Amino acid sequence: MTPAPDLLASDLHGSFQDPVLGSIGFLNEVMDRHPEAISFAPGAPHPEFVQGLDLRVLTDRFLTHLCTDRGLDPSRAERVLYEYGPAQGLINDLVAEALRADQGIHVVPDDVVITVGAQEAMFLTLRALYRNSEDVLAVADPCFPGILGAARLLDIPVTDVREGAAGLDVDHLAARCRQARAEGRRLRVCYVAPDFSNPGGARMPLAARHALLDLADREDLLLVEDNAYAFTAAESDALPGLKALDVRRRVVHVGTFAKVGFPGARVGYAVADQRVGRADGDRSLAQELADLKTMVTVNTSPLSQAVVGGLLLEHGRSLRALARRKAERYRSNLAHLTDALERHLPPGALPGVSWHRPVGGFFARVDLPVPADQALLEVSADRYGVLWTPMRQFSLTDRGDRQLRLSCSYLEPDRIETGVQRLAAFLTKEAAG
Numbered sequence: 001m002t003p004a005p006d007l008l009a010s011d012l013h014g015s016f017q018d019p020v021l022g023s024i025g026f027l028n029e030v031m032d033r034h035p036e037a038i039s040f041a042p043g044a045p046h047p048e049f050v051q052g053l054d055l056r057v058l059t060d061r062f063l064t065h066l067c068t069d070r071g072l073d074p075s076r077a078e079r080v081l082y083e084y085g086p087a088q089g090l091i092n093d094l095v096a097e098a099l100r101a102d103q104g105i106h107v108v109p110d111d112v113v114i115t116v117g118a119q120e121a122m123f124l125t126l127r128a129l130y131r132n133s134e135d136v137l138a139v140a141d142p143c144f145p146g147i148l149g150a151a152r153l154l155d156i157p158v159t160d161v162r163e164g165a166a167g168l169d170v171d172h173l174a175a176r177c178r179q180a181r182a183e184g185r186r187l188r189v190c191y192v193a194p195d196f197s198n199p200g201g202a203r204m205p206l207a208a209r210h211a212l213l214d215l216a217d218r219e220d221l222l223l224v225e226d227n228a229y230a231f232t233a234a235e236s237d238a239l240p241g242l243k244a245l246d247v248r249r250r251v252v253h254v255g256t257f258a259k260v261g262f263p264g265a266r267v268g269y270a271v272a273d274q275r276v277g278r279a280d281g282d283r284s285l286a287q288e289l290a291d292l293k294t295m296v297t298v299n300t301s302p303l304s305q306a307v308v309g310g311l312l313l314e315h316g317r318s319l320r321a322l323a324r325r326k327a328e329r330y331r332s333n334l335a336h337l338t339d340a341l342e343r344h345l346p347p348g349a350l351p352g353v354s355w356h357r358p359v360g361g362f363f364a365r366v367d368l369p370v371p372a373d374q375a376l377l378e379v380s381a382d383r384y385g386v387l388w389t390p391m392r393q394f395s396l397t398d399r400g401d402r403q404l405r406l407s408c409s410y411l412e413p414d415r416i417e418t419g420v421q422r423l424a425a426f427l428t429k430e431a432a433g
Ligand SMILES: Cc1ncc(COP(=O)(O)O)c(C=O)c1O
Pocket: 043, 116, 117, 118, 119, 120, 144, 146, 193, 198, 226, 228, 255, 256, 257, 258, 263, 267, 268
């Protein structure tokens, strides 16, 4: 007889009932069960970029920087790696310098907090900005599940804003602001990825970026910009991010080294230069976030920050230089994916099946005439040896129910080709209307 449980799930926090919490674990579990399948599921970096990375060399590069640029003696510098560190971070100066040089974001190190990935940056930002349940978060829909999960953990009400090929629908966001007001609430924050969003792949034109910033100013709302895939744009085609255009301090910019560095480092950051008025003197919002961080992760691992700092130093303190070879690889992979989709799934070939052509980033989406759910994924994995991500977990609405996401970042071109052939066979037999 199974013993009676000590705790009931219904007695735990409500977020446990939310499918967003299980979504990543489920995909990992399916991939473990089908190691031979070609997986278009994870947005993981290509393995070639970590082969041969020498962590000791990178750490030593950072220690030299501590001695020569910050005047620490070598034994003090070495101890930095082994001790607790400042909650706000160790590499804020390097990150601020790179953002200034590469992205036109003019901030000082005190406006930056180094976090355990972009995920913690989002979590802290939401925690700081949400006073009570009258405040609402708007998210571009479809949207990255990390922000939905963070909001769920914090019991923050969320509303969706449509996202099309030209990115977030600014008029729809304005309507959401009016709706919140009519309900006696306040739309406080909008989460948005202006370049090659995950999963939509959308990109906002420059005029729409300005319109969004103007709306944020009129409505007194803050924008959380998560532009994790902007680096995949060709340098001649890069558009300024929202933070670079943000003269009225409406934008908190969250960043990650998961794609331009490697995800195992777990290093990200928030750029939050908003001034927070206090009786004992104003501070930046980043400094406030660092206070919250002391009660979440205390500080971001100094070892990880040293490795990421070493990576920046090795690349002339430039994010663009660090990302250049990766951006080329991902543009080429995306071109292989769209080329294979054109040949194996041309428009009109299968009733009810069509795909959206991404202009950058890691992802493409395919519309199906049937629900793209976990049961269908099992069939795809079992009988056809190809994995993808159901779009359901990326949406607050039913917009994603009949869509799947393909990620091409970590596959070789021949695997992309074979994977799309398998996908086409699967859709022909199992999904086409
Ligand atoms: C939109 C988006 N933001 C952020 C991240 C990475 O976050 P982290 O730095 O916590 O790994 C990802 C990773 O998949 C992502 O897709």
